[in-house]
Amino acid sequence: MGAYQIDTEKERQEILKRYRLLVTLLRNKTTPEQKRQIRKAFNIAVAGHKDMRRKSGEPYIYHPLEVARIAAADIGLGATSVICALLHDLVEDTDYTLLDIRELFGETVEKIIDGLTKIEGVMDMQTPSMQAENFKKILLTLSDDIRVILIKLADRLHNMRTLDSMINEKQLKIASETAFLYAPLAHRLGLYAIKSELEDLSMKYIEPEIYQSISSLITKTKEERDRFINDFVTPIKKILKDDNVDFEIISRIKSVHSIWHKMKTKGVPLEQVFDLFAIRIIIDSPIEREKADCWKVYTIVTSLYRPNPDRLRDWISIPKANGYESLHTTVMSGSGKWVEIQIRSRRMNEIAEKGYAAHWKYKNLTQKEQNFEAGLDEWLTKIRDILKTNDGSALDFLSDIKLNLFSEEIFVFTPAGDMKTLPKGSTILDFAYNIHTDLGNKCIGAKVNYNLVPLSYVLRSGEQIEIITSKVQKPKKEWLDYVVTSKAREKIKDAVKVDRKIQVEEGKMRFVKILSDNNVSYSDEYVINIARRMGYKSQNDFLYNLNQDEVSISELKKYIENKDGRNSFIDYITLRPLIKWRSTNKSLDEVITKQLKSNPESLVLDEDIDQIKYNISSCCNPIHGDQVVGFITDKNNIEIHRTNCEQAIKMMSQFGNRIVKAKWRNHEGVSILTGLKINGIDRKGLVKEVTDVISGQLNLNMRSVNFESSEGVFDGVIMVYVQNLENLNELISELKKIKGIDKVDRINSYKV
Ligand code: MN
Numbered sequence: 119m120g121a122y123q124i125d126t127e128k129e130r131q132e133i134l135k136r137y138r139l140l141v142t143l144l145r146n147k148t149t150p151e152q153k154r155q156i157r158k159a160f161n162i163a164v165a166g167h168k169d170m171r172r173k174s175g176e177p178y179i180y181h182p183l184e185v186a187r188i189a190a191a192d193i194g195l196g197a198t199s200v201i202c203a204l205l206h207d208l209v210e211d212t213d214y215t216l217l218d219i220r221e222l223f224g225e226t227v228e229k230i231i232d233g234l235t236k237i238e239g240v241m242d243m244q245t246p247s248m249q250a251e252n253f254k255k256i257l258l259t260l261s262d263d264i265r266v267i268l269i270k271l272a273d274r275l276h277n278m279r280t281l282d283s284m285i286n287e288k289q290l291k292i293a294s295e296t297a298f299l300y301a302p303l304a305h306r307l308g309l310y311a312i313k314s315e316l317e318d319l320s321m322k323y324i325e326p327e328i329y330q331s332i333s334s335l336i337t338k339t340k341e342e343r344d345r346f347i348n349d350f351v352t353p354i355k356k357i358l359k360d361d362n363v364d365f366e367i368i369s370r371i372k373s374v375h376s377i378w379h380k381m382k383t384k385g386v387p388l389e390q391v392f393d394l395f396a397i398r399i400i401i402d403s404p405i406e407r408e409k410a411d412c413w414k415v416y417t418i419v420t421s422l423y424r425p426n427p428d429r430l431r432d433w434i435s436i437p438k439a440n441g442y443e444s445l446h447t448t449v450m451s452g453s454g455k456w457v458e459i460q461i462r463s464r465r466m467n468e469i470a471e472k473g474y475a476a477h478w479k480y481k482n483l484t485q486k487e488q489n490f491e492a493g494l495d496e497w498l499t500k501i502r503d504i505l506k507t508n509d510g511s512a513l514d515f516l517s518d519i520k521l522n523l524f525s526e527e528i529f530v531f532t533p534a535g536d537m538k539t540l541p542k543g544s545t546i547l548d549f550a551y552n553i554h555t556d557l558g559n560k561c562i563g564a565k566v567n568y569n570l571v572p573l574s575y576v577l578r579s580g581e582q583i584e585i586i587t588s589k590v591q592k593p594k595k596e597w598l599d600y601v602v603t604s605k606a607r608e609k610i611k612d613a614v615k616v617d618r619k620i621q622v623e624e625g626k627m628r629f630v631k632i633l634s635d636n637n638v639s640y641s642d643e644y645v646i647n648i649a650r651r652m653g654y655k656s657q658n659d660f661l662y663n664l665n666q667d668e669v670s671i672s673e674l675k676k677y678i679e680n681k682d683g684r685n686s687f688i689d690y691i692t693l694r695p696l697i698k699w700r701s702t703n704k705s706l707d708e709v710i711t712k713q714l715k716s717n718p719e720s721l722v723l724d725e726d727i728d729q730i731k732y733n734i735s736s737c738c739n740p741i742h743g744d745q746v747v748g749f750i751t752d753k754n755n756i757e758i759h760r761t762n763c764e765q766a767i768k769m770m771s772q773f774g775n776r777i778v779k780a781k782w783r784n785h786e787g788v789s790i791l792t793g794l795k796i797n798g799i800d801r802k803g804l805v806k807e808v809t810d811v812i813s814g815q816l817n818l819n820m821r822s823v824n825f826e827s828s829e830g831v832f833d834g835v836i837m838v839y840v841q842n843l844e845n846l847n848e849l850i851s852e853l854k855k856i857k858g859i860d861k862v863d864r865i866n867s868y869k870v
Pocket of ligand 1: 181206207273
């Protein structure tokens, strides 16, 4: 009980005094019936807590009275909330039941008290998972009636203010909960003053030394600071007065917690943080003129002090998701210090201080109000979503909640101009899933401000996003790396039912079986080779798709039978090398001699000569247009290499007699090597479609194809031989018809 002296009569007087103060606060907000109800609640609470005392020794009833006062004065809540605040500890601490409450005050009060009672002692649980379970309960009640959490915040604030009388262990526990849960909640609900105080009070117990050193420095420098502020605002005041603006200027030092936060995150020394002054100019302006008046004040301030254009924040045109409206700028003072200026109307200030509840007072006044309410509804819906979808571990749940509910937010726009708020760091996929699950599942990319971007693109405030979808798109496990919202994560997890690793393993088993049916033995190299030739990005990608029945078995068999290692592009190129014979090989010799008789100049090697087989070597993949040489292998095959191929050079130096000259047939007209740059949305089979158009449909020869794909969007360079411009234009227009291709441009200079 400490130094507290009990004097019953004095206490009785004090209790009544506090009660009258409370009633005065609600004077204009209550009907006579509500006044009677408040009186009734007060009497019941006094009687119920009669012999109880707080840890400080004070009568217990001081606490519910103070909670009710904070609810009414600092949060702006009305009669029902005040009644609930007065009764909030009754069911927990006395013989009163919820049923009693319902009979005395009706269902609404009962429900709120029920919510408040459930929250009580939530964090007493020893294990994080139990904490999380109970934390869920808090959020459930929060999504039922927002007043539960508002009263709870008032309760917490008073407990934090009186935390000194608790034992240290308990102080730490309560302070930690406050920092972890209640301060962020207050922030999210727009209760800036309460949030700051909760943060400072928790820091006082969690980091007492730092708290003390910062706050003592604040006290020490007060005089100097006041002088500076006075010098700074005097000219502003003068002009505002001359202009007949009704205003109030408030200068408040940053909170201890925000100073410490800034020091930690920005690595700034204490002195420099102190150099940052913030001044708030509040104007009394009717709602229809407030915006124009704020800008008028802005003009006045910036005509006196040079503003930093990078620091202009217009929360008037687009308020923050929690309803905050204000105009911020930073200007250079005469003495070379930056000063942050916040300009807002009285109404905006009230919303900034009291948050959610203040909105009700101004309800139906502006479109912004409706936006804010929609935003809050969205937030509450988000909570329900998380509670519904989260079946992961308790700790996952906690981090989800932290990330999704309390992180900083960005606002972005749909093509129709609807604003969406998302946590900072959200990507295209988060946005798509935020709008609709199907939109997320079918998303292949997006246009952000008309530029094509991949799924993983991190959104910034103000961007307008058009999601691009494809019917054949399927969510992939990798997508989990691209999302931050729990909604997107849960939906992706739902969609990717079986673990990819298992699929790949199963695909491998199936492939081994297919190979053995075709008398081929399995090796990793073989899979890599097949995967590459069939146009898959990796071995696992191929095996995964095989297991998903996405690979045509008959097509696969063709690739297995064709063991020459040909690049799939080459399949479409007519390959008819012209060879001059210099070999000593006997069996080849006969054929070639015969050929040379009919054409003494050269040997035409084509499909007609089935005794001689030629392969396109896989080491350098020569294609039409390359300088090539033939190399006779031990198996009486001719292997075609590029003349600059390292392998060919090595062989030429060792086995000169096996070299044959070769060049490409089909040189009607002069072909010009041209480069095309293409980009678009990647999908399976796209490369094949591109090469089909070039080699198959248009019968053009390719020099090289290079596709680079990153997170669903690809950039490709194709070097191709064309006869003339008409040819080229036809190619470009055909390529543009391929689904997924966004741009096709001719490259004017390139390295061959
Ligand atoms: Mn309480």
